[in-house]
Amino acid sequence: MKVFTPTVAIPMVVFMAIVFAAPAQSQEDQYLEPATELAEQINESAQQSQDKIDNIAGQIDSKLQQYKTLLKEMEGLEVYNGQLRKQIQNQQDEMQSLNDAIDEVSVIERQITPLMINMIDGLEQFVALDIPFLEQERKDRIVDLQAMMDRADVAPSEKFRRVMEAFQVEMDYGRTIEAYSGLLTVDGQERDVEFLRIGRTALLYQTRDASRQGVYNKQTRQWEELDSSYRTQVTKGLRIAKKQLAPDLLMVPVSITD
Template structure:
């Protein structure tokens, strides 16, 4: 009977031992699964962190590219406006070039017409000087000869030639409204004297010898010099001083030839 109790006790102890061993194994199994779960969670968190970093990096790249895109768009807009302005300027320049080309063609035609015109103007001026009151003959004839020589020069433009011809005409026009005194040689009674000439416009041209004894007036009708009386000596002397700006302008009495060239 006692042995049976001992046997039962042994059996109970063995069962308890087996139960404890099974519990211990169950606990170890749970710990292993928990560890795996924790490790898996760490891996997921790490992967999520890495993914977030990649997302952040991609976002930064996208923002950078977006900013570059906006900047490029602004530059494109500015270049579009600039290109429109340049196109308008180029179109205007093309129009101006066309007009210049047409003007150059017209200039060539005008040049062919102006050269003969200038030659005729110079010949007319020479004829006028030959028929005019004979004051400053050398200066005026030299001016005409220089104009004739200038027409054959290739280094002078047509515009400059025409300007000089007009300038010579202007000089002749000015002679008609100015007073002038100059010196020269004059044939008086078969003698060549050094005299003072007085020109008042084209209405009066007189001379006076240096000693004041000989005086004469150009008569345009007879194309000759006529002697003057001594009564004009004072006025002529005064007029010479006025012409040389030695006296203030004043009223003077001088002989005027009738039918003088104007």
């Protein structure tokens, strides 16, 4: 009878284990590969989902910033609209005030027109009674004012300004000295003379050759001839009025009226 020693059995068991282990490993790989691929797909899908989430989050941040910007613009527009409402209200108040003023102007116009006509009539009478200097110029000014009052294309304010301007011109005559040329009948002959007006105090004349001079008498409303002793003073006055001499004292006859 033959006896087997253990040394022979052990190697065979190991060999068989190796032999049977190889198919098991191959079978395990068959199960692991689909799992690995599935895991990779899951990871890829998760990455894509994360990318979508990041993209959506970015869009949300952008929209949020736009929303905040719009809120600020709306706040600014609200302030601007509030200011515009105040301006519109002020304009409406001003329009109402202007309408009220227009109504008042209509009333004033009806009242001021007769006043201006009376002022022009009074100015005409004043010129007719005044010393006769610049007669044609002053009469033409009054005729222009009378014609202006009949014109519809001239505003009442402009009419009033023109009337007041004419009165101002007449007032200025009383405090100025003036020399001007004109024609005057002397001894039945029309002569070219120089007139000297000293305010409304005196109105004198002198012929071009300085041989004759005279003064207007307010009481008689006539021209009176002056003797040669006044020649120097009248000549001096004419030169002062023409700004050819500095202002100086003049000795001229003055008519005294009651």
